[in-house]
Amino acid sequence: MIDISAPVMQYLLVFTVLAPLLGAAAALLPAPPGLRGRDPDQAVLRHGVTVTGVVLAAVILLALGFDHDRPATMQASTDLSWIAALDIRIHLGIDGISLPLLVLTALLTFLCALYSYFKLPEGPSPKAFVALLLLLECGTLASFAVLDLVLFFLAFETVLIPMYFLIANWGGAGRQAAAWRFILYTLLGSVVMLLGLLLIGLRAGTFDMVALATDNGRSLSTSVQVIAVLAVGLGLAVKAPMWPLHSWLPDAHTAAPTVGSVLLAGVLLKMGTYGFVRILLPATPDGMHTFAPYLGAFAVTGIVYGSLACLALARRGARGDLKRLIAYSSVGHMGFVLLGIATLSPTGVNGALFANIAHGLITGLLFFLVGALKDRTGTTDLDTLAQQTGAALYGRAPRLGGLIAFAAVASLGLPGLAGFWGEMLTMFGAFRPAHDLSRPAFLTFMSVAAFGTLLTAGYLLVVVRRVCMGALHPEAGTGTPDPQPRAPLPDVHGYEFAAWTPLVVLTVLAGLWPAALLGLTDPAVQQLFAGGPQ
Numbered sequence: 205m206i207d208i209s210a211p212v213m214q215y216l217l218v219f220t221v222l223a224p225l226l227g228a229a230a231a232l233l234p235a236p237p238g239l240r241g242r243d244p245d246q247a248v249l250r251h252g253v254t255v256t257g258v259v260l261a262a263v264i265l266l267a268l269g270f271d272h273d274r275p276a277t278m279q280a281s282t283d284l285s286w287i288a289a290l291d292i293r294i295h296l297g298i299d300g301i302s303l304p305l306l307v308l309t310a311l312l313t314f315l316c317a318l319y320s321y322f323k324l325p326e327g328p329s330p331k332a333f334v335a336l337l338l339l340l341e342c343g344t345l346a347s348f349a350v351l352d353l354v355l356f357f358l359a360f361e362t363v364l365i366p367m368y369f370l371i372a373n374w375g376g377a378g379r380q381a382a383a384w385r386f387i388l389y390t391l392l393g394s395v396v397m398l399l400g401l402l403l404i405g406l407r408a409g410t411f412d413m414v415a416l417a418t419d420n421g422r423s424l425s426t427s428v429q430v431i432a433v434l435a436v437g438l439g440l441a442v443k444a445p446m447w448p449l450h451s452w453l454p455d456a457h458t459a460a461p462t463v464g465s466v467l468l469a470g471v472l473l474k475m476g477t478y479g480f481v482r483i484l485l486p487a488t489p490d491g492m493h494t495f496a497p498y499l500g501a502f503a504v505t506g507i508v509y510g511s512l513a514c515l516a517l518a519r520r521g522a523r524g525d526l527k528r529l530i531a532y533s534s535v536g537h538m539g540f541v542l543l544g545i546a547t548l549s550p551t552g553v554n555g556a557l558f559a560n561i562a563h564g565l566i567t568g569l570l571f572f573l574v575g576a577l578k579d580r581t582g583t584t585d586l587d588t589l590a591q592q593t594g595a596a597l598y599g600r601a602p603r604l605g606g607l608i609a610f611a612a613v614a615s616l617g618l619p620g621l622a623g624f625w626g627e628m629l630t631m632f633g634a635f636r637p638a639h640d641l642s643r644p645a646f647l648t649f650m651s652v653a654a655f656g657t658l659l660t661a662g663y664l665l666v667v668v669r670r671v672c673m674g675a676l677h678p679e680a681g682t683g684t685p686d687p688q689p690r691a692p693l694p695d696v697h698g699y700e701f702a703a704w705t706p707l708v709v710l711t712v713l714a715g716l717w718p719a720a721l722l723g724l725t726d727p728a729v730q731q732l733f734a735g736g737p738q
Contacts, residue, residue: 208269213280216269217296220262220306221346224313227255228338231331245330249321252334256314256341263310267303275300275724276731278351278414286352291410295351300724301481301557301732305348305474308564312470313341315703316463319572322699323579325461327374336366340467347475353401353411353483357394360443360479363472364390367464375459382452382459389442389452397439400432404487417486417732429491433484437495440484443476446499446542447506450535457531462575465527469534470568474560477541481553485545486732492548493638497645500546500634503539504652510536511659518586518666526574526584529667530567533615536656537563537623543653544630548641550729552633557725559626562714566623569707570611576604576700577671580693589671596674601693605672607704612664614711617657622714625722627657 208216231251270279278297286294298306317337324330343362350356364387372383405411408423421429442449457465484492513532517524537559544556578584580601597605614621617628634650637643696704714721 205268205270205272208265210280213266213269214282216262216266217280217298217349218282220259220266220310221296221342221349223259223262224255224338224342224345227251228335228342230255231335231338245324246321248331248334249317249324252317252337253314253321255338256310256317259341259345260310260314263306266298267307270298270303272723274727275303276727281351287354290354290405291412292354293352293412294355295412295414296349297351297414298349300726300728302348302478303724304557304561304721305478306345308474308561309341309344309348309471311706312466312564312568313337313344315568315572315706316466319699319703320463322697323462325374325463327461333370333374336369337463340366340370344467344471344475348478351413353405353413353416356413356479356483357398357401360397360475361394363475364394367468367472370464371456371460374461375464376461377459378455379459382455385452386456389449393439393442393449395439396435400435400437400439401483403428403435404432404483408487413482413487416483420486421489421491424488424490426490426494429488430494431491433488433491433495436479436484437499440476440479441502441542443479444473444538444542445476445535446502447509447535447539448502450506453535454528454531457534457571458525458528462571462578465530465571465575466568469530469571470564473534473538474564477538477545477556477560480542480545481557481729481732485548485553493640496546496548496638496641500543500646500649503542503546504649504656506539506542507536507653507656508659510534510539511656511663514663515659515666518663518670520590520670521587524586526577526586526589526667526671527571529586529663530570530574533660533663534563534567536660537567537615539656540627540630540653543649544626544633546637546649547630547633547646548638549633549636550726550733552630552637553729553732554722554725555626555629555631555633557626557729558629558714558718558721559623561721562622562626562711565707565711565714566611566614566621569607569704569711570615572700572704572707573604573608573611576696577608580604586667586670590674597672597693599674601695603696604693607696607708609668609672610708612668614715616661616664618715620712620715622711624715625718627653 281297284294286292343359346359368383368387407428445453510532514529517529541556541559544552614623617623631650634646637646
């Protein structure tokens with residue numbers, strides 16, 4: 205879009221990855237006297253907004269300087285030797301697969317920092333909160349930018365510690381148990397993943413992802429590929445999360461602060477599915493062909509399981525928690541991403557990458573909205589909110605109610621919004637998977653996934669009815685007054701409007717103009733299947 209020289213693009217990508225780390229260190233230092241202001245806590249929160257804003261600006265410049273005519277080519281590349289004996293390199297670069305995830309990460313982190321400036325969750329020092337938020341951003345951006353297996357593992361692990369402390373120190377009820385479950389599941393998965401990554405790198409003679417993709421598995425025997433996919437895939441599946449390795453997710457989301465849930469759903473889950481596409485698809489094609497039917501089966505089981513769990517939580521009298529319901533919905537939505545990857549077809553993988561971005565936008569917005577609802581009502585318990593006739597948000601806080609309804613219909617895959625295209629393309633991919641996969645099996649998976657979309661629409665419409673609809677004066681005409689009258693609630697505040705509007709706009713734009721994203725991902729995906737990025 206704009207002409208930026210290659211060295212400047214290199215510096216921009218390095219700056220994008222390192223700036224949050226430097227900002228995290230600076231957040232722990234005393235504020236300079238001229239910037240301290242009346243409230244040191246507000247000063248460090250301003251620091252968080254400033255650093256994430258600068259990183260977002262750098263990522264936008266990267267996106268504008270990206271050569272959209274060559275999205276399959278690695279751009280803004282930096283390649284330096286780090287550990288020569290093992291051929292481990294500091295190799296960074298972006299293509300049409302990683303660029304949208306960089307933009308999503310930088311955007312969501314900035315919006316979380318902006319939201320926290322006005323609504324900081326209760327907990328210890330704001331300095332620690334901002335430092336952890338920035339460290340989390342550094343690890344996530346690095347995961348999508350590095351092109352070396354060892355660096356990918358280090359970046360992948362970097363995000364675990366800050367997310368653990370964000371849940372354990374700034375979360376709600378049950379936060380300690382949820383944080384421990386999160387760290388234990390993900391660390392155990394990471395140990396197995398490390399063994400698989402070392403197996404790939406040592407047997408292939410390189411840890412460089414571009415070289416591995418270009419080799420396309422020729423240096424690895426089929427048995428090595430199968431073992432590597434099993435080991436690396438288990439670690440990635442925990443983070444995705446894939447059924448039945450998902451059980452840490454509902455507790456983590458329920459206990460996490462609002463911004464923690466936004467980043468966990470919007471960004472961290474994408475690291476698992478990104479690893480499947482960036483590492484396993486091109487480097488171990490034979491191993492992926494072996495496990496693709498099993499991955500597809502687990503994916504569609506997750507779609508149905510997540511939807512049924514949400515339906516159970518949404519029914520009256522279940523004491524279902526809205527945050528927990530959205531967490532289970534993520535299991536279903538990420539099931540579509542995994543199904544698209546399992547098809548091993550360009551159509552399916554493109555659908556998976558589109559669904560990744562759509563889920564980040566929509567579910568991030570949903571967690572923002574549920575957090576705001578809890579701030580106003582003191583609860584996310586669906587029965588407490590709805591009582592007998594519904595929470596009546598359309599009448600009590602019409603803008604908030606309208607946004608919740610918008611996010612719900614976007615999540616169920618309404619045509620014209622972002623959630624539609626990813627699910628449709630993954631099912632198209634399942635209709636015509638890779639030629640050497642069992643088409644009857646994948647037609648079955650497609651049918652089960654289609655049934656899952658009906659279940660998804662069911663529970664989301666139930667949530668909208670119970671939360672947004674209802675009588676302002678429920679005693680009228682019923683003869684039995686509700687325990688609590690429907691008092692007005694504060695509607696959307698200015699800072700909430702600023703934090704949520706970009707997600708709403710991008711959800712609409714991605715739904716109306718999917719070619720903007722598919723034009724980036726499709727050439728890069730085609731190149732992966734042909735032998736890796738150039």
